[in-house]
Amino acid sequence: xxxxxxxxxVRFCCDRVYHGGxxxxxxxxxxxxxxxxxxxxxxxxxxxTLPVFGWQAxxxxxxxxxxxxxxxxxxxLDSAGIDLCLATATASQPAWLDQxxxxxxxxxxHGRERPHGNRHTFCPNxxxxxxxxxxxVRALAVRYGKHPRLKLWHINNEYGGSWPxxxxxPRCAEAFRGWLQERHGSLDALNAHWNTxxxxxxxxxxxxxxxxxxxxEGAVNCLRIDWRRFHTDSILAxxxxxxxxxxxxxxxxxxxxxxxxxxFSLNYRAWAEDLDVVAWDSYPMWDDxxxxxxxxxxxxxxxxxxxxxxxxxxxxxxxxxxPSCRLKRPGELRQLSYxxxxxxxxxxxxxxxxxxxxxxxxxxGAILEHHGRSDARVFREVSALGGELxxxxxxxxxxxxxxxxxxxxxxxxxxxxxxxxxxxxDLDYLxxxxxxxxxxxxxxxxxxxxxxxxxxxxxxxxVTPWTTMMTAAQAKRITARVRSGATLVAxxxxxxxxxxxxxxxxxxxxxxxKVLGLTVEEFDSLPxxxxxxxxxxxxVGPLVTADTEASVxxxxxxxxxxxxxxxxRYTSDFYAGEPAITLNHFxxxxxxxxxxxxxxxxxxxxxxxxxxxxxxxxxxxxxxxPPDGVEVTxxxxxxxxxxxxxxxxxxxxxxxxxxxxxxxxxxTGDLHRGQATLAPRGILxxxxxxxxx
Numbered sequence: 001x002x003x004x005x006x007x008x009x010v011r012f013c014c015d016r017v018y019h020g021g022x023x024x025x026x027x028x029x030x031x032x033x034x035x036x037x038x039x040x041x042x043x044x045x046x047x048x049t050l051p052v053f054g055w056q057a058x059x060x061x062x063x064x065x066x067x068x069x070x071x072x073x074x075x076x077l078d079s080a081g082i083d084l085c086l087a088t089a090t091a092s093q094p095a096w097l098d099q100x101x102x103x104x105x106x107x108x109x110h111g112r113e114r115p116h117g118n119r120h121t122f123c124p125n126x127x128x129x130x131x132x133x134x135x136x137v138r139a140l141a142v143r144y145g146k147h148p149r150l151k152l153w154h155i156n157n158e159y160g161g162s163w164p165x166x167x168x169x170p171r172c173a174e175a176f177r178g179w180l181q182e183r184h185g186s187l188d189a190l191n192a193h194w195n196t197x198x199x200x201x202x203x204x205x206x207x208x209x210x211x212x213x214x215x216x217e218g219a220v221n222c223l224r225i226d227w228r229r230f231h232t233d234s235i236l237a238x239x240x241x242x243x244x245x246x247x248x249x250x251x252x253x254x255x256x257x258x259x260x261x262x263x264f265s266l267n268y269r270a271w272a273e274d275l276d277v278v279a280w281d282s283y284p285m286w287d288d289x290x291x292x293x294x295x296x297x298x299x300x301x302x303x304x305x306x307x308x309x310x311x312x313x314x315x316x317x318x319x320x321x322x323p324s325c326r327l328k329r330p331g332e333l334r335q336l337s338y339x340x341x342x343x344x345x346x347x348x349x350x351x352x353x354x355x356x357x358x359x360x361x362x363x364x365g366a367i368l369e370h371h372g373r374s375d376a377r378v379f380r381e382v383s384a385l386g387g388e389l390x391x392x393x394x395x396x397x398x399x400x401x402x403x404x405x406x407x408x409x410x411x412x413x414x415x416x417x418x419x420x421x422x423x424x425x426d427l428d429y430l431x432x433x434x435x436x437x438x439x440x441x442x443x444x445x446x447x448x449x450x451x452x453x454x455x456x457x458x459x460x461x462x463v464t465p466w467t468t469m470m471t472a473a474q475a476k477r478i479t480a481r482v483r484s485g486a487t488l489v490a491x492x493x494x495x496x497x498x499x500x501x502x503x504x505x506x507x508x509x510x511x512x513x514k515v516l517g518l519t520v521e522e523f524d525s526l527p528x529x530x531x532x533x534x535x536x537x538x539x540v541g542p543l544v545t546a547d548t549e550a551s552v553x554x555x556x557x558x559x560x561x562x563x564x565x566x567x568x569r570y571t572s573d574f575y576a577g578e579p580a581i582t583l584n585h586f587x588x589x590x591x592x593x594x595x596x597x598x599x600x601x602x603x604x605x606x607x608x609x610x611x612x613x614x615x616x617x618x619x620x621x622x623x624x625x626p627p628d629g630v631e632v633t634x635x636x637x638x639x640x641x642x643x644x645x646x647x648x649x650x651x652x653x654x655x656x657x658x659x660x661x662x663x664x665x666x667x668t669g670d671l672h673r674g675q676a677t678l679a680p681r682g683i684l685x686x687x688x689x690x691x692x693x
Contacts, residue, residue: 044386399635444618483587541609
């Protein structure tokens with residue numbers, strides 16, 4: 001895979017489960033460094049990420065570099081056998097840079113220059129910011145690029161991770177106009193694509209186009225969508241600016257940056273091609289369902305076609321920015337770490353090593369807390385987990401989740417729905433997508449989270465929840481896959497608008513009209529607390545029988561059917577008796593349409609039944625679903641036995657029917673056959689025992 005601007009990508013693979021995290025020695029006196037390294041060995045830390053926020057310490061003035069302190073830190077880590085994830089240290093620009101080059105500072109959405117401070121306050125289109133960042137990266141690469149402990153470059157940190165995520169300065173406004181000219185070709189085309197004749201907002205000169213300031217244009221939806229596309233490209237260009245230096249000097253060292261899961265401001269699918277490995281920071285809230293966390297891992301895994309990823313950050317205890325600093329309970333860190341591995345991670349890493357004494361993150365969790373004691377609960381749990389991971393060796397590495405089911409998550413649909421006035425104010429795309437993944441997760445059905453432009457050939461079932469923005473080319477690929485035998489499950493508000501947020505001619509579902517065999521006449525957005533119902537008049541797969549009833553809410557569409565047939569009809573309101581769930585046979589495949597939002601239990605049964613039509617079930621014996629609260633995931637690597645992860649997220653014991661045959665738990669060595677009972681937070685890593693021939 002070749003990046004358009006940073007050269008050839010490097011194949012990334014681990015030789016062991018990476019266990020470590022962010023280490024910020026520049027924030028501490030040198031007198032504690034030796035103690036840090038000794039305690040890292042005690043905690044089975046085998047990799048350290050540093051110095052993420054070290055720009056000022058490494059580069060105290062333009063053209064002046066101070067690497068001696070970092071030399072000494074790296075020497076200590078090296079002597080302890082600890083590998084390096086070396087950061088480019090450009091996440092927070094120093095005060096001298098902002099003072100000398102004010103163009104490096106971002107402007108906010110009110111058109112005001114932001115003062116120096118915080119982080120991610122840089123203008124992504126500042127030539128001085130890019131030049132000086134590249135100077136530091138070059139100096140780092142020259143000095144440390146050949147170090148035998150260097151395993152990975154970590155570029156910048158959590159791009160866009162402050163508010164606002166974008167810069168609204170005059171330079172970005174001008175760059176935006178240039179970007180628009182390249183994208184749309186002419187001012188007439190832009191006016192047509194943006195439908196600016198609405199309210200008489202037609203532009204007569206490029207200079208009239210402004211960013212979507214907080215007090216500016218708010219009625220042209222695609223202006224805001226294109227602004228997000230522009231900033232995704234602009235911030236990605238900053239990444240590429242540093243990556244180009246590293247690929248030139250250290251072409252054999254892989255590189256990444258830490259993503260943030262379903263992060264609204266940046267379309268990470270545009271970034272995946274430039275990364276040698278996807279890495280991300282997982283910070284679930286204490287009350288997040290296990291399926292929500294699994295979905296975020298699957299989303300990150302899916303960015304590069306299901307390749308293993310790196311869990312680069314998690315908190316071992318508190319998250320100081322959460323509504324409350326709730327501790328992870330005993331065993332919870334282990335549980336979440338193995339869940340990340342079950343979903344595709346080859347690392348378990350933390351923010352951070354030593355807890356900060358002051359400033360905004362002094363109450364954020366760390367492996368080594370303020371008291372500095374290694375007999376503390378958190379340190380002991382991290383150490384025990386590190387020991388387990390070391391004992392696993394490479395047995396879990398490199399495995400992919402063998403998914404035959406895909407759920408589409410599309411950033412541009414997210415942006416389009418957020419920019420739209422309607423169909424309802426409480427609509428949140430992420431919230432609406434999650435139930436479809438969660439239903440499959442609860443059934444133990446291995447599921448990939450993909451984009452509309454990804455390869456769909458390996459999937460037998462494709463689910464497109466609220467994929468409102470869809471191009472003809474994207475629809476053509478879905479149509480071809482259904483024609484060749486796959487099943488499409490499309491929902492209300494699928495394929496309503498094109499890439500410019502214009503309604504498809506002829507109405508929804510636009511370019512999917514033929515494969516779905518219907519047209520949407522109108523939609524009814526139900527007020528909170530109001531429901532309708534549906535009654536099946538035909539069976540759907542082996543689990544949904546005729547006359548089954550279910551509740552629907554939130555949004556109901558009325559349909560004209562062409563070649564589709566009704567599987568269920570509404571039971572209430574003036575559209576009682578009209579089709580609510582339809583099926584269209586198309587080529588060798590099938591296309592279901594869910595015109596209304598099914599309640600979770602009914603949605604789960606329907607999705608399981610559709611999957612069963614393709615023989616897709618859980619990996620457990622006879623394809624049974626796992627008990628409530630139990631996660632079952634499979635990872636399979638070429639040339640080695642698969643690993644079945646069984647994790648009990650419930651608050652009570654759960655007895656699980658295991659896959660057929662005998663299995664050995666990689667964590668304990670115990671032999672399991674038939675079934676197993678797991679305590680709360682209990683974990684099994686099962687590998688089949690093959691009979692000798």
